[in-house]
Amino acid sequence: xxxxxxxxxxxxxxxxxxxxxxxxxxxxxxxxxxxxxxxxxxxxxxxxxxxxxxxxxxxxxxxxxxxxxxxxxxxxxxxxx
Numbered sequence: 001x002x003x004x005x006x007x008x009x010x011x012x013x014x015x016x017x018x019x020x021x022x023x024x025x026x027x028x029x030x031x032x033x034x035x036x037x038x039x040x041x042x043x044x045x046x047x048x049x050x051x052x053x054x055x056x057x058x059x060x061x062x063x064x065x066x067x068x069x070x071x072x073x074x075x076x077x078x079x080x081x
Contacts, residue, residue: 012074015066018059025062026055 030051037047 010073013070015063015070018063021059021063021066022055024055025058026051029054029058 030047033047033050036042037044
C-alpha cells in the first residue's frame with residue numbers, strides 16, 4: 001500500500017447473534033466474580049447462576065452497542081473525506 005492509496009474498506013456485516021453476546025457477557029461476568037467468589041467461599045453453582053443472570057441482563061445492551069459501532073463504521077467508510 002502506497003501513501004496515496006486509501007486504506008482498505010472492511011466489508012459490512014450484521015451484528016453477532018444475541019446468544020453470542022449472552023455467552024460472552026456471562027463468561028466475562030463469571031471470570032470477574034470468580035476471585036471474589038473463591039475468597040468469600042461462594043459455591044460454583046451460585047457463581048454460574050449469577051453470571052448467567054448478569055449475562056442475560058447485559059446482552060441486549062452489548063448487542064445494541066455493536067449495532068451502533070457497525071453503523072458508525074459504515075457511515076464513516078462511505079462518506080467522502
